[in-house]
Amino acid sequence: MPKLELTDKFCQAAKAGSGRKADYFDTTVKGLVLRVSAGGQKTWFAVYGPPDKRQWLKLGTYPETPLGTDKGARQKAKDTRASVQEGGDPVAAKKAHAASMTVSDLVESYLTRRASSRRSVDEIARRLRKNVSGYDADGKKVEKASSGCIGEVKLADLHRRDITKAIDAVKDRGAAVEANRVFEDIRAMIRWGRGRGDLDNNLTEGMARPTETVERDRVLTADEIKTMWAALPEADRRESTRRILRLCLVTGQRVGEIAGMEHGELDLTRDLWTIPARRAKNGRDHIVPLCEMAIRIIGDQIADVKALSERKGRAVPPFVFPGPGARAAVTGASVPKAVKREEISKRGVAMIMGIAPW
Numbered sequence: 528m529p530k531l532e533l534t535d536k537f538c539q540a541a542k543a544g545s546g547r548k549a550d551y552f553d554t555t556v557k558g559l560v561l562r563v564s565a566g567g568q569k570t571w572f573a574v575y576g577p578p579d580k581r582q583w584l585k586l587g588t589y590p591e592t593p594l595g596t597d598k599g600a601r602q603k604a605k606d607t608r609a610s611v612q613e614g615g616d617p618v619a620a621k622k623a624h625a626a627s628m629t630v631s632d633l634v635e636s637y638l639t640r641r642a643s644s645r646r647s648v649d650e651i652a653r654r655l656r657k658n659v660s661g662y663d664a665d666g667k668k669v670e671k672a673s674s675g676c677i678g679e680v681k682l683a684d685l686h687r688r689d690i691t692k693a694i695d696a697v698k699d700r701g702a703a704v705e706a707n708r709v710f711e712d713i714r715a716m717i718r719w720g721r722g723r724g725d726l727d728n729n730l731t732e733g734m735a736r737p738t739e740t741v742e743r744d745r746v747l748t749a750d751e752i753k754t755m756w757a758a759l760p761e762a763d764r765r766e767s768t769r770r771i772l773r774l775c776l777v778t779g780q781r782v783g784e785i786a787g788m789e790h791g792e793l794d795l796t797r798d799l800w801t802i803p804a805r806r807a808k809n810g811r812d813h814i815v816p817l818c819e820m821a822i823r824i825i826g827d828q829i830a831d832v833k834a835l836s837e838r839k840g841r842a843v844p845p846f847v848f849p850g851p852g853a854r855a856a857v858t859g860a861s862v863p864k865a866v867k868r869e870e871i872s873k874r875g876v877a878m879i880m881g882i883a884p885w
Contacts (some may be wrong), residue, residue, distance in 0.1 A: 530554055533561060538589050541569065559604035561589065571600040573607035573617070582618045591722040621724065630685060631678035633725060634660040637716045646806055647783075649858055651712055658709045659693050673697060682720075687730050690717075694737050703738040710737055751882040752776060758880035764865045766831070767848050770824050771862050777821045781808065783859025788847040790829070798822060 531537070533553040543549045543565045552574075553559040560572045560583075571586035586592060586603045593599045607617050634655045642651050656662065656669050661676030663669055675696025677689045690713055698706040714731040721729045747755070756776065759769050774785045784802050792801050795817075802813040817825070828847055836843045836853070846856040869879050 533559070533594060535594055538569065538594055542567070553601070553604075556601045556604045556608075558608055559600060561600075571603070573604040575608065575611045575617075582616070584617045584621065585724045585727075587724060588722045628682045628725065629678060630680045630682065630689075631660040631662045631666075633682060633716065633720055634662075634678070635664060636725070637719055638664075641716075641719050646808070646810075649855065650708075650783075650860060653858065653860070654705070654709050654712050655716070658697050658705075659713060673700075682726060685726070685730065687734070690730060690734070698737050706737040710734070747882070754881040762869055762880060764869070767828060767857070768862055768865050770828050771848060771857075772866070773824055774821060777818060777824070778815055780815060781859070782862045784808075786848050786859045786862060787856045788825075789845050789856070790847060791845065793825065793847075795822060795825075 529549070530552045532555050533551065537551075538561060541549070541551060541561060541563045543563045547565050549563045550572075551561045551563070553561070558574045560574050562570045562572060564570075569589040571589060571592055573584045573586055574581060575584070576582045584607055586600050586607075589600070592603070595601060610617050638648065638652050638655065642648050645651065652664075656664075657671075658673040659676060660678035661669055661672040662678050673693070673696045675693040677685075677693050680689050693713070694706055694710050697709050710731075714734070717726060717731045718729055720726040756773070759772060762769060771782060771785050774780070775782055778785070778800075780802070784806055787806055788800070792803065793799075794801070798817045800815045800817055802815065804810050804812050807813045825847060832847070832849060832853075833843050841853065844853040846853070848857045849855070850857040850861075866879060
């Protein structure tokens with residue numbers, strides 16, 4: 528039972544030695560322990576109670592939970608001791624909380640506390656709520672939710688087969704790529720939940736991606752672009768979707784970045800559009816010059832949204848391409864789905880707006 532003043536340098540280098548695990552007790556904050564497994568996993572615990580009834584409360588993993596800071600292991604250990612001194616039992620409280628916490632609760636906690644800073648948070652939220660939780664942020668059931676939703680399963684009862692059920696339901700409806708994305712979302716959420724102590728085990732460890740996908744190298748030729756452009760006016764979809772597709776061709780930018788375009792990103796006096804770092808794939812501000820055609824398309828869209836807002840008696844949304852209700856931008860995933868709906872078969876060959884699917 529080594530005792531020493533724990534430091535970040537020590538924590539980074541700490542090993543289990545020759546045993547299955549090693550516990551290092553901090554001399555700065557009484558009861559704080561860093562446990563190192565033979566596999567290198569490092570976990571924080573707050574230890575309290577008499578030797579014969581000693582309780583070990585998991586505080587998180589290192590380095591996800593740092594040693595210092597106001598949310599670090601030392602502060603958590605201090606909070607635990609304060610709770611014990613006031614007559615509380617943090618381990619019992621944690622067990623009671625875990626027994627009542629559901630997968631749906633974990634999904635919302637993950638979206639709020641972890642995924643909210645990610646550029647793709649809207650898509651992550653859509654996938655997890657539709658395919659895993661089955662409930663929206665207000666606790667209402669999601670319309671057309673997947674048949675494999677496991678939102679009501681208690682975390683204390685959560686099993687790997689539940690995760691498999693959720694993923695298989697997506698795969699079985701023919702959405703192979705979506706199944707892979709859902710798996711990745713669940714895996715990230717489970718790892719996060721284990722790191723903060725909501726779950727005791729990483730249930731996705733050892734699980735393989737549900738489908739193997741092949742990287743596409745399909746690009747449209749100049750003639751195909753002309754054919755598609757000519758077919759767009761007759762395509763059975765909203766005009767805003769047509770404009771997003773035209774802007775993809777005119778600017779060369781990703782569909783998700785165009786769909787999420789906001790008024791504050793546009794400088795039409797200088798013919799520039801700045802995609803902010805939070806929405807850019809590389810995490811950096813990206814300035815896009817706008818040609819005359821792009822400005823005309825954007826201007827027509829802004830005018831239509833403004834006219835609709837006036838008819839509805841509501842404020843003009845900050846989004847150039849608002850979704851239903853104008854509470855958020857249209858999602859980038861909705862555009863490929865709209866394109867897919869245009870697919871037809873001519874003489875046994877699949878075609879979308881006169882060209883082969885891409």
